Amino acid sequence: MTEQIIFYLLAIVVTVFSILAVTSKRIVRSATYLLFVLLATAGLYMLLGYYFLFAVQVSVYAGGIMVLFIMAIFLTHKPGNNVSIKQGWRVRLSLLLSVAGLLLCGEIILNNTIGIVRFAGKEEPTMQQIGTAMLGTGKQQYLLSFEMMSILLLACIVGAILIARKTKTEKNEPNETEL
Amino acid sequence: MGELLINNTGVPVLAYQLVSLIMFFAGIYGFFTRRNLMMILISVELILNAADINFAVFNRYLYPGEMEGMFFALFTIAIAACETAVAIAIIINVYRNFGNAEVDNLKKMKG
Amino acid sequence: MEYTLMILLLPLVSFVLLGLFGNKLSHKTSGMIGTGSLLMVALLSFYAAGEYFTTQKVDAIFQTLVPLNVPWLNMGANLHIDMGILLDPLSVMMLVVISTVSLMVHIYSLGYMKGERGFQRYYAFLSLFTFSMMGLVLSTNIFQMYIFWELVGVSSYLLIGFYYTKPAAVAASKKAFIVTRFADMFFLIGILVLSYFTQTFDFGTLTSGNSAIFQQAVSAQFLGASALVWAMALIFIGGAGKSAMFPLHIWLPDAMEGPTPVSALIHAATMVVAGVYLVARLFPVYVLFTPQVLEGIAYVGAFTSMFAAVIAIVQTDIKRVLAFSTISQIGFMMVALGVSKFDGHEGLGYMASLFHLFTHAMFKALLFLGAGSVIHAVHSNEMEKMGGLRKQMPVTHLTFLAACLAIAGIPPFSGFFSKDEILSATYQYNTGLGIWMTLVAALTAFYIFRLYFSIFWGKEKQHAHTPQESPKSMTFPLIFLAIPTLLAGFIPFGQFVTADRAPYSIHMDWLVAVISVIVALEAIFIASKLYQHPDKKPATVPSGLKGFHKAASHRFYVDEVYLLITRKILFNGISRAFAWFDRHVVDGFINGLATATDWLSVRIRGFQSGETEWYAWVFLFGTLLITAWMLFV
Numbered sequence: 015m016t017e018q019i020i021f022y023l024l025a026i027v028v029t030v031f032s033i034l035a036v037t038s039k040r041i042v043r044s045a046t047y048l049l050f051v052l053l054a055t056a057g058l059y060m061l062l063g064y065y066f067l068f069a070v071q072v073s074v075y076a077g078g079i080m081v082l083f084i085m086a087i088f089l090t091h092k093p094g095n096n097v098s099i100k101q102g103w104r105v106r107l108s109l110l111l112s113v114a115g116l117l118l119c120g121e122i123i124l125n126n127t128i129g130i131v132r133f134a135g136k137e138e139p140t141m142q143q144i145g146t147a148m149l150g151t152g153k154q155q156y157l158l159s160f161e162m163m164s165i166l167l168l169a170c171i172v173g174a175i176l177i178a179r180k181t182k183t184e185k186n187e188p189n190e191t192e193l
Numbered sequence: 194m195g196e197l198l199i200n201n202t203g204v205p206v207l208a209y210q211l212v213s214l215i216m217f218f219a220g221i222y223g224f225f226t227r228r229n230l231m232m233i234l235i236s237v238e239l240i241l242n243a244a245d246i247n248f249a250v251f252n253r254y255l256y257p258g259e260m261e262g263m264f265f266a267l268f269t270i271a272i273a274a275c276e277t278a279v280a281i282a283i284i285i286n287v288y289r290n291f292g293n294a295e296v297d298n299l300k301k302m303k304g
Numbered sequence: 305m306e307y308t309l310m311i312l313l314l315p316l317v318s319f320v321l322l323g324l325f326g327n328k329l330s331h332k333t334s335g336m337i338g339t340g341s342l343l344m345v346a347l348l349s350f351y352a353a354g355e356y357f358t359t360q361k362v363d364a365i366f367q368t369l370v371p372l373n374v375p376w377l378n379m380g381a382n383l384h385i386d387m388g389i390l391l392d393p394l395s396v397m398m399l400v401v402i403s404t405v406s407l408m409v410h411i412y413s414l415g416y417m418k419g420e421r422g423f424q425r426y427y428a429f430l431s432l433f434t435f436s437m438m439g440l441v442l443s444t445n446i447f448q449m450y451i452f453w454e455l456v457g458v459s460s461y462l463l464i465g466f467y468y469t470k471p472a473a474v475a476a477s478k479k480a481f482i483v484t485r486f487a488d489m490f491f492l493i494g495i496l497v498l499s500y501f502t503q504t505f506d507f508g509t510l511t512s513g514n515s516a517i518f519q520q521a522v523s524a525q526f527l528g529a530s531a532l533v534w535a536m537a538l539i540f541i542g543g544a545g546k547s548a549m550f551p552l553h554i555w556l557p558d559a560m561e562g563p564t565p566v567s568a569l570i571h572a573a574t575m576v577v578a579g580v581y582l583v584a585r586l587f588p589v590y591v592l593f594t595p596q597v598l599e600g601i602a603y604v605g606a607f608t609s610m611f612a613a614v615i616a617i618v619q620t621d622i623k624r625v626l627a628f629s630t631i632s633q634i635g636f637m638m639v640a641l642g643v644s645k646f647d648g649h650e651g652l653g654y655m656a657s658l659f660h661l662f663t664h665a666m667f668k669a670l671l672f673l674g675a676g677s678v679i680h681a682v683h684s685n686e687m688e689k690m691g692g693l694r695k696q697m698p699v700t701h702l703t704f705l706a707a708c709l710a711i712a713g714i715p716p717f718s719g720f721f722s723k724d725e726i727l728s729a730t731y732q733y734n735t736g737l738g739i740w741m742t743l744v745a746a747l748t749a750f751y752i753f754r755l756y757f758s759i760f761w762g763k764e765k766q767h768a769h770t771p772q773e774s775p776k777s778m779t780f781p782l783i784f785l786a787i788p789t790l791l792a793g794f795i796p797f798g799q800f801v802t803a804d805r806a807p808y809s810i811h812m813d814w815l816v817a818v819i820s821v822i823v824a825l826e827a828i829f830i831a832s833k834l835y836q837h838p839d840k841k842p843a844t845v846p847s848g849l850k851g852f853h854k855a856a857s858h859r860f861y862v863d864e865v866y867l868l869i870t871r872k873i874l875f876n877g878i879s880r881a882f883a884w885f886d887r888h889v890v891d892g893f894i895n896g897l898a899t900a901t902d903w904l905s906v907r908i909r910g911f912q913s914g915e916t917e918w919y920a921w922v923f924l925f926g927t928l929l930i931t932a933w934m935l936f937v
Contacts, residue, residue, distance in 0.1 A: 021204045025212045032216045032239055036223030041231055048235050051216070055242050058209070062253045064263050074270050079238070079277050086281040087231055090288040104917075108225035115928055116218045122935070123210050139260050147260055156264055163271050170275035178282035180289075225920060300914040 021061055027054040041091065045083050052076040063138035209250040217243035230284045230294040234277065241273045305355060306371045308389050311348050311399065312442060314341045315435035319428050326424030338427035339410040342403070342434065349403040356396045357800055366805040368392040368508060373444050382503040388444035390507060393801040394584055397658065398441040401665045404788075405573040406434045408781035412673050413565045415777030416680060426466060430569070433459035437574050441581060445505035446495055449582070453491070453546070456578065457484045460570050464562040476558035483555040487545020494538030497521075501531055511588040518593055536594045540583060540601055547579025548631045549638065550608040554863055556631055560623035564676030567623060572630050572672050573665035580637045580661055587654060587803055591646045602642025602733075606740055609635030611860070613747035617754065618857040621685045622675045625755050626668070629711070632748060633664050639741060640726040643733035644803065651803030652732070655810075656725030659797040663718040666792060667710040670785040674704040677778055678759055681771035687755070692764035697773045701760050703782040708756045710789045712749035712824045720821070721793035721810075727820055728813035738816075745820055749827035757835035 028051055035047035056071040151157045216239055223236030245266040252262020284294050291298040318341040322334050329337070356369070373388030410430060417423055436455035443449035458481075465477030499505050501521035509517065521532035529537075541552075548556040559571050570576070583590065583601065590598045609632045616628035637657045644653025677700045682690055694701040710719035723745060731738035773779065798808035855861065911922070 018204055021208065025208065028212055029215045029219075032219040035239065036219050036226065036232075036236055041229060044232055044235055048238060051239065052242065055246060058212075058246060059249055061204075062249055064249055064253075064266075067249060067263055067266055070267060070270055074274055075242075079274055082277060082281060083231070083235070086284060090231065090284055090294040092293075105226050108222055111225070111924060111928070112218045112222040115221065116214060118928070118932065119214055119218075120211070123207065123214065127206050127210060139263065144260070144263075147264070154259065154261065156268075159264070159268060163268060166275055167271065170278050174278040174282040176282075177279065178285045221924065225917065225924070296916050299916045 017061065021058070024054045024057045024061070027051070028058070041087050042084070045080065045087060048083070049076060049080045052080065065138065066141065066144050206250060206254050209246065213243040213246040213250070216240075216246070228295055228297065230287065230296055233296065234280055234284070237280075238273065238277070241269060245269050305352060305369060305391060307348060308352055308371055308391060308442070311345050311352065311403070312389065312435065312438050314345050314348075315431045315438065317341070319431040319435060322424055322428035322431060326428055329424060331418075331423040334424040334427050335410075335414050338431055339407070339414065341431065342407045342410045345434070345438075346403040346407040349399040352391070353396050353400050356391055357393070366393045366800075370444060370508070383499060383505065385447045385505060386445050387448055389442045390444040391442075393805065394581070394658065395441045397662060397801050398581060399438070401662055402434065402437050402441065402574050405665055405669045405785075406430070406437075406569055408669060408673070408785055409565045409569040412568075412676070412778050412781045413563075415775045416565055416676055417563060422466065426463075426563070429459055429462045429466070430566075433463065433570060433575075437578075440578060443507070445507055446499070446510070446586075447505045449585075450488075450491065450495060453542075453578065454488065456575050457481060457488070457546075460484075460559070460575055463566040463570060464559045466562055466566065470561065473561040476555075476561040480555040480559050483552055484545045487542050487552050490538045491542020491545075494535045494540075494542060497531055497538065498535035501535070507585060511586065513588055513592060515593070518589075522593070533594050533597060536586070536590060536597045537600070539586065540579075540597060543579030543582040544604065545579070546582075547576050547634050547638070548608075549579070549604050549635070550611055551862060553608065553612065553631050554866060557624050557627045557859065560621070560627050564623065564672060564679060567627070568669045568672035568676065571627065572668040576630060576634055577637070577661050577665070580634060580641065580657065583638070583641050584654065584658060587641065587644075588646065591644065591803070598642050598644075600642075602639050602737070605635040605638025605640075605642055606737060606744075607635075608632070609639065609744045610740065610747075613744050613751065615856050615859050616751045617747065618853055620687050620857075622679065622687060622690075622755065622759070623672075623685055625751060626671055626675060629671075629748065629752065630668060632744065633660070633668065633711070636723070636726055636741065636744070637661055637664075639737070640729055643729050643737070646803050649808070651808065652725065653729040654803035655798050655801060655808060656722065656729050658801050660722035660726055662797070663710065663722045663788070663792050666785055666788040667707040667717075667719055670703060670707040670782060670789055671711070673778070673782055673785070674700050674707065677774040677782065678704075678771075680774055680778070687758045689765055690759045691762040692760070693771060694760040696771050699773055699779045699782060703786045704760070705756065706786050706789050708752045711752050712828060713745055713820055714824060714828075715817075715821065716790075716793060718789055718791070718793035720817075722797075724813070724817050724820060725810065728816045731813075731816055742820055742823055746823045746827045749824040750831050753828045753831035754835050757832060761836045 031047045031050045031054070035044050035051060038044045038047065052071065052075045056068050056076065059068040059071055147155050148160055149155075149157050220236045220239030220243065223239065224233055227233050227236060248262040248266045248269070250262075252259065256262070287298060288294045318338055322329070322337060326334055357366075361367070369391040371389050371391065373386050375384050376387045377385040379385070410427070413426065413430070417426055420426070433456065436452050436459050439452035440449055440456055443452060461477045461481040464480055465473050467473045495505075498510075498521070501524065502510065502517045504510065504517065518532055521535065522530045524531040526534055545552040556571060556576065560567055562570075590601075612628040612631035612635065616625050616632065619625045619628060637660050640653040640657035640660065642653070644651055644655075644657070677697065678690060678693060679685055681693070681697060684690075706717065710717035713720045713723040715721075727738060727741055727745065730741050796810065798810045800807075802808045858864075911918075
């Protein structure tokens with residue numbers, strides 16, 4: 015019972031704030047709403063019993079990425095500007111398409127998944143299991159993906175720095191050192 | 194729908210899925226409607242998150258002993274982080290070149 | 305007798321050599337190569353003739369030898385085109401004729417074409433022509449003959465248009481090729497009709513006298529005549545084009561734009577008799593199964609003879625006179641074939657026609673080469689510019705006189721014997737036709753002696769440099785050709801070439817002979833009165849004949865009629881419509897495709913607008929579409 019109440023709370027938070035995030039006229043508000051959505055999603059993970067995932071979501075997503083977002087917002091906007099909205103017909107059309115998509119997928123979901131409810135047993139994975147799976151090389155173990163993730167992160171770091179650095183012509187410092 | 198609250202069987206899959214569905218399409222709507230690049234990025238994050246919830250839910254409900262869905266969600270979060278970093282780098286570049294971070298500026302690939 | 309393959313291949317090798325490497329060889333070398341190979345060909349031909357005529361008789365009938373016959377192209381169950389060599393009296397005789405005249409022309413050209421630009425090309429084309437003509441007469445089947453027929457036409461085109469910088473020569477070569485090609489279209493249709501019904505191309509099968517193969521052809525009727533009659537008539541039209549019968553004669557006078565040795569070889573002795581050869585080759589079919597076509601051939605020949613002779617009387621260009629004379633003489637040959645029957649004495653016309661072919665080749669080549677010698681000395685073709693040359697060019701004068709006597713039919717020259725046989729054959733067939741042909745013979749004597757007296761007698765004209773006798777390379781062939789002109793009449797031709805291959809001893813029909821000689825002598829006398837002394841030349845033509853004279857000197861306006869038909873009817877009427885169709889419908893369609901593609905691409909280019917949101921739209925839209933399709937279809 016409590017589970018259901020908590021769920022509905024979190025669900026309402028998610029839906030309301032996600033819709034607000036995409037319709038707000040101010041960027042910082044949009045970012046804040048996104049933060050709330052992410053936190054609520056973390057809560058949903060907790061409800062499902064994935065504690066590790068919850069932790070990761072909070073720390074990486076809600077913590078790291080959101081901070082990145084806010085910083086980027088402040089880097090790329092002159093203060094005080096409000097974002098402009100698009101022409102009316104585009105808004106209507108995308109609304110229409112989104113609703114259409116929603117209905118389509120909703121119909122598929124309704125047709126295929128309505129009967130499933132939760133199992134009785136609650137088997138959450140322990141940290142030891144997660145750790146072994148993350149670094150193992152057997153079946154259903156994710157060492158390769160893990161290593162590739164690390165390489166991907168490296169590539170993204172390097173790429174982001176490379177793309178965003180200032181070139182000599184922009185900054186008038188002759189002693190700019192290469193990174 | 195009334196039994197959803199009264200029964201002791203827990204939250205049905207359908208509910209989780211509807212949540213993620215709404216989040217997903219909100220993200221899509223935002224992607225097409227927004228003019229500012231940062232807002233488009235926010236919409237993309239919404240989409241990714243919706244997919245993550247889906248993974249986790251299916252893993253929990255259909256394959257309780259396995260962990261694949263959770264790991265997938267984990268990796269998706271990591272990838273989202275990378276992608277956000279690179280995207281912000283690009284947006285900063287756009288801002289430097291055009292003075293504002295609007296998607297209308299990116300018209301050089303015409304024809 | 306497989307060495308006869310060398311007769312065919314030597315000129316081909318010479319053509320390839322001279323054609324590919326002629327630019328790098330000197331004039332002398334290429335002349336030597338060309339003449340040398342022809343000398344070998346001539347020797348081989350004489351040897352082959354000697355061997356054939358002495359050894360190939362079985363029961364006093366000459367056998368057909370096929371030393372070589374290779375199936376080349378298979379079409380259907382029974383039809384196949386072979387490439388082979390056929391030796392029978394007709395083809396062996398033609399071998400001798402062609403190789404002799406060709407050799408003489410090669411030697412003559414060493415002197416005549418000396419120093420000309422394109423000397424090597426000339427010899428290469430001469431070799432090509434010799435190869436084609438040899439292939440034509442040695443063919444075993446009608447399709448192989450058609451292939452070589454076309455090759456001969458091509459060589460003729462190349463040689464007539466030898467002076468390709470002269471527009472008149474280019475026009476003449478085109479005219480020759482187009483007219484003969486036009487006739488060859490009918491030839492091809494005739495071949496196809498014939499082979500369709502008889503299921504064979506082979507000459508041996510067709511001329512074996514077996515009527516079973518013609519059953520179907522005779523029974524199939526089209527517009528009142530049987531298919532066989534149509535086929536043979538069409539084949540004759542093809543032959544008539546090459547042999548310059550009326551009304552397909554228009555190309556031959558214009559073909560005189562080529563060098564004179566070419567005219568001697570192609571347009572006097574060899575190519576133009578290809579039509580006669582064709583009819584002679586298919587003679588058993590003509591005489592046994594389609595005699596009505598043969599009758600038509602006789603009348604066409606007779607009309608052409610008279611027509612050409614009348615025109616020849618009023619021409620002023622030496623070569624044109626000789627060209628029309630050739631047309632007229634070939635008319636004689638056609639008439640002789642037309643009136644002939646098959647067996648024994650009845651086949652007199654066949655034998656006479658081929659005898660005349662033989663002698664005519666010799667004396668007509670001599671006439672042309674002599675004319676070339678005169679033209680070379682005087683640097684002009686017109687008779688007005690010549691006169692009194694007998695003192696300055698004795699060898700040419702005497703040989704030319706011999707040839708003129710031969711063509712006029714004066715004994716003991718060869719022309720007398722062959723023409724006499726033709727005349728007696730026509731008298732046997734139909735007295736009226738005999739009288740007509742005798743009249744033509746009289747005209748022949750008149751115009752040829754008009755030519756002779758105008759060139760060699762009369763007052764000497766002023767020239768830039770005095771004409772002298774031609775070099776030895778040019779006079780040697782003249783002397784050589786004078787020998788058969790004098791003596792060939794005494795060859796018992798009937799022992800060699802007859803319709804049914806059995807020997808036939810020629811009887812002299814004294815009445816006909818005497819009449820023809822008297823008529824010829826009278827004509828010569830009149831000509832000498834008019835032309836021998838210049839002051840006696842008729843300055844004005846009697847007024848009644850003035851219009852006729854004008855028409856004859858314009859060749860009776862046949863060329864103008866052709867031009868009218870082609871320009872007004874074909875070009876304006878038909879070609880214009882087709883050209884319009886091609887330009888507007890066909891090209892328009894292609895252009896329309898291009899325009900449509902352009903328009904479409906401009907529209908599609910909008911898809912790559914460069915706007916990121918637009919791309920996102922398309923992406924979403926596409927995804928939804930594919931999803932819906934995959935789910936619901």
